[in-house]
Amino acid sequence: MADLISKSPCDGLLPVTVGGMKLIEEHPGQMWSIAPFKGQQKALDEALQAAHGMGLPTANLATGKAGNRALWFGRDMVMLIGPEPDRRLADHAALTDQSDAWAVVKLEGERGEDVLARLVPVDLRPQVFKRGHTLRTELKHMMASITRIGAQSFQIMVFRSMARTLVHDLKTAMEAVAARG
Template sequence: MAELIAKSPCDRLLPVTLGGMSLTEEQPGSMWVLAPFKGQDKALSKALEAAHGMAFPAANRATGKAGSRAVWFGRDMALLMGVEPDTKLAKHAALTDQSDAWAVVRLDGAGAEDVLARLVPVDLRPQVFKRGHTARTELKHMMASVTRIGPQAFQVMVFRSMAKTLVHDLKTAMEAVTARG
């Protein structure tokens, strides 16, 4: 019988370092979509805060911190990353395990905004897109989640099946920004 070997979405594709910028794969661990039942938004937020120390995020925002974060993931949805959801949350929301569904990368360094500006139709300047801001948006030709996680750092997520394309597109943009400087 064949023995299967688990591989990360960006296996052998990362890390990439160019012009003071780095692109690395993140291993967020557990990833669960939380979708509140009708009329349960506030109750879910309170339960999430009690269980995991973070509120349900408002539209285009993330709560929590590295290692344990809730990211707005669309209308009436958030992605809980880094922790298994407390069973009490199921009273207020549908919980869907997405742990193997996403490729998660971190783009960091001076020029990261310029790299993403070539790929996403979102104003990522720090005075507009601050730490904890997030957007579900198109990244070149695929749908992505982009979250500012630091002054010059972004978390970018796409479907696992698009990992190679994501790395290619970000690397190409990194090369272009580096060549310009």
């Protein structure tokens, strides 16, 4: 019988440092999609607040903090990152474990917006896309979730199967930005 070895999505690909910018893999813990049942948004918000200390995020926002964060993930969809969801949330929403489905990386550095400007069709400048803002968008040719988690840092998530492509595209953009000085 073969011995199976668990590997992270970006195993052997990261970290990468280019021109003062860093790209590292994050291991956020559990990830659960939460889809509220019809008419249950308010009750779900209250249950999430009681169980995890954060409310249900509205469109393009995140609530909570590292290790216990909820991201708006599209219409009637939230991604809970960090803790296992309290069982009472299932009274108000469909819960699905997504823990192994996503590659999660952090891009850090003062030119991170310039890197992402080469890859995404949205304005991520800090005056527009503030800390705690999140969105689902195309990153080059794949769908991604991007959240500003600090003044000069972004959390980027893509499907696990796209991890190698994500790292390649980000590294290429980092090199191009660094080359411009």
